[in-house]
Amino acid sequence: MTTLSRLVIARRWWVVGLWVALTAFGAFAAPKATERLTFDFGLPGQPAYETNVDILEAFGSGGNGAPVLLVVGDGTRELPDQTAGAVAETVARAAPKARIATWADDPDLLFADGKTGVVLVYPVPVASDQPYAPALSALRPAAEQLTAELGTPVVVTGRDALNFEEDDTSGSALAETLAGGIGAAVVLTLVFGSFLALMPLVVAAASILTTFAILWGLTGLTDVSFVVQYLLALIGLGVAIDYALLLVTRWREETGNGASPEEAVRSAMSTAGRSVLFSGITVAVSLAALIAVPVPFIRSVGYTGLLIPILSVAASLTLLPALLLILGQRLSWPHRRTTDPESRLWRGVGRFVVRYRWISAVVAAVALIVLALPSFGLRLGQATNDSIAAGSGAPAAAIRVLAGDGPGAGLSAPVEILTDSPESLLPRLRMMDGVGGVASPGQWRSANGEYVVDVWTQDDANSRSGAAVAAEIRDVAEGLGARVGGIPAQDEDFISSVYGSAGWILVAIVVVTFVLLAAALRSIVLPAKALLLNVISLGAAFGVTVWIWQGGHGTELLFDRQPSGAVTVWIPIAIFAFLFGLSMDYEVFLLSRIKEEHDAGHSTDEATVHGVARTGRLVTSAALILFLAFVSLSQIPTADVKILATGLALGIIIDATVVRGVLAPALVAALGPANWWWPFRHRKVTSDD
Incomplete structure (x- = not known):
């Protein structure tokens, strides 16, 4: 960090000029990148997907539609x-x-x-x-x-x-980012009480647009899903502001203690900058793990997720210090807030948690476990008809009447079967329990002599009972030599393909994250505790998401939607990747400050109180900014995006308050000297290491 600080201080105008050029190019590249994004959720090599591709090629429609x-x-x-x-x-x-x-x-x-x-x-x-x-x-x-x-x-x-709505203009990544940026500006103004609030926004804009420029190049090498534009914009906004907020806060603290702008930059870079670097690497690792998932659109999320923190770190450690040197003192007006980062509120919280450490730890852990309990009932699938048929219009009423005396609720997502001998297949399918009906018009015949047969379930194919019948239909059809596609079969293949290999991916993330945190914190115990808390935090986020969307508690009040009855198959792994990385951000911020205070000579209890007091406001402000970004994301009308936004928004708030505000410091205080066990301590470590 010392070398980088010297370079930025000596070449501040060159650094700003470079980022201005990158940002301008990114503004030019962003619309071109979004035009080249794909809309394919395919699973190459999986039987249902390949059947769907053949149906689409032979008949021009259907398959996974x-x-x-x-x-x-x-x-x-x-x-x-x-x-x-x-x-x-x-x-x-x-x-x-x-x-x-x-x-x-x-x-x-x-x-x-x-x-x-x-x-x-x-x-x-x-x-x-x-x-x-x-x-x-x-x-x-x-x-x-x-x-x-x-x-x-x-x-x-x-x-x-x-x-689908003809007049729907929502869903623009720019619009959602703008909405999130407005919320971020309000929070940053309250935090700084001066024009320094502009600094994190400038850094976020530079890192997001530069990432879009790289994304444009990436679309020339591989398919990139349209989903990434929203994640890039909003996650990029949150992560970049997180890092910039930490550095600007530390710079203000140092200048408030009498340091010159150059000295303040050096100090902020050697402390907060080091935390930013390791946080960014940790987030990048967790998101890059998605590249190992054997699904192209998930891989594209992983590529983008790798770029977001890297560019945010780069902008925070180069552009931001340069801007602070050039404009920092001017933007400190009107000095509405003290430069002391300690919060009276969070100092009180820290003292209470340290004093009643075991009670705090047990109460927080029990609360998180209770929140996590619904996650054990998680069912992966698409939203049910009742969920997507929100409101009282004629189309919503029409899809609801398919059940009962109608053909069957599963008609909204039939199983599609390719066969060259439908006469041997149809009688067997019609006799199956739970089948709502079969359609096989004579004109549904391809040039090579294959027929497509639609079979649907009486119950909604996305309900538990309907999905079970759809699986039985697939077994019977494949047993008779037919090939099976359609939405239910492709979802089944997605679950087995993605989550069948999830265990190895999780192990890789945990091992790499542990090594990175151990190197950053010079401790074995702190990284192990951080990973354990992340598991609990993620469980709570999943539990609340399942409770709301699958269980239907608050969906009508919050979203004017019926419960989904299931969580869309790709959402849990996306929530895991993003929340794991973002939660670790806050853990690194907190533990780095506690360690810094401990290295300065404070006892573990004193260091914990100081760490909570000096990071509590920062972490909650950063979490609130991300929360507002995800709330803006939830305004996109698609149910899948609403479920994803719910999990991310509530997960961030739970993590920043209950986990990092109570459980993490309580456990640090409870473990005492054991926190600092490091078997490789042969020499004194300085901030320049």
């Missing part, structure tokens, strides 16, 4: 086959080359009373996060026209239809 459903009739009069034909003709004109099935083709698409029917439509998808957007934009007015011509309601519904 859910069908659009047109519910025809109001239950007052029987529907003749001519009505089915009229609807099919109109649909074919509105959505050319779509794959269509009606109750005239397959009676299983007719309600039990014969007065309501369903037309199953697989439009040709486009490369977008809304693959059916063009088709839905054409089908909705077509349905209104049919309603007028036939004198009976025709309602467009289905999973994609309920998630």
Whole structure:
């Protein structure tokens, strides 16, 4: 750190100029990078995915795409086959080359009373996060026209239809970042009470835009998922501000003690800068572990996750010190807050926790364990129909009536089967318990002679019972020599592919993180304790997420949504990767300050109180900024993104308050001298090491 400090002090204007150029290039590259992002959630090599690819190639639609459903009739009069034909003709004109099935083709698409029917439509998808957007934009007015011509309601519904709004302008990474930035600006203003609040925002902007520039190059080498633009922008905002906040706070402390700006930079870099470096490496390692997951879109999240902390650290350790040297004293106006980083509130918390260490540790641990208990009931899958059918509109009502006397709730996500002999398969499938129906129109035949057969469950395919029946359908079909695709089968393969190798990935993360923290803290006990607390913290985050979304406690109040009934298959590993790294950030901030105070001659108890008092406000402010960023992310209408944002937002708050504010310092105080055991201590370690 000493060498880097000297370089930045001597070449401050060159450093600022370089970052200005990088930021400008990043602003140019960001829109180009987002244009090249992909929307593929594929699993190359997995049987369901490969079957879905073959279905899409042979028929132009379907596979891992859910069908659009047109519910025809109001239950007052029987529907003749001519009505089915009229609807099919109109649909074919509105959505050319779509794959269509009606109750005239397959009676299983007719309600039990014969007065309501369903037309199953697989439009040709486009490369977008809304693959059916063009088709839905054409089908909705077509349905209104049919309603007028036939004198009976025709309602467009289905999973994609309920998630799609023509006038929806949300979901922009720039918009979500701007919303998070506004929240961050408010928090930083309260923390600093001066124009120094601008410094972390400038660092965040530089690191985010520069990361987008690298991402643009990365899209030329590999597929990068559209999901990363949101994670890059909002995680980048939080991480960069975290690091800048720590350094600026330490710089203010040193200048408040009479140090010159240059001396303050050197001191801040040798203390807070060292914490930032190790924190960034730890976050990068945890996120880079996603690269080992054998799923391309998860790997792209890992690549981006590796870049975010590296660029944030680079900007914090070069651009920020240079700006503090050039503008720091000017931006310290109007001195609304003391330069002493100690908080009276957090000093009181620290004293209480140290005095009642065992009580504090037990109460905090019990609270976290209680929060974590729902995670044992975690069920991986897609959101249920009830969850996506929020509100009281006609499309929401239409998808809900599929259950009961309807064809079956599983019609919203059928199992798709490729076979060259449907006549041997259909009777067996129709006899299975829990099957809602089968559709196999004669025109669903490919050029090479294969047929596609749709089978759906009576219960929602994303419910526990529906998923079990879908798995049985797959077993029977594969046993008869057919190939099975569709959403249920691909989700099943995703779970086995990703979580089957999760154990080795977790072991690798734990080992590397332990080594890094041990080297940073010169202790064996502190890293072990930090990893244990991270496990407890993650368990609490998962538990609360499951309790809210899967259990349905507060989804209507907070999000105007029905409970999902499951947590989307990719979300837990994403929550783990991001929360593990971000939580370790706060642990390093706290433990580094405690160790610094202990190395200065304080007892473990005194060092713990000082550490909590001097980092408590910083950690809670940083966590609040991230919390606000994730709240802005939750405004994206997609249920999956809302679930992810919920887990990240609540996980950050739980970790920064209960874990780092109470449990971590209580355990440090309880362990006493054991915290500092380091078997390799042969010489005195200085800040320059």
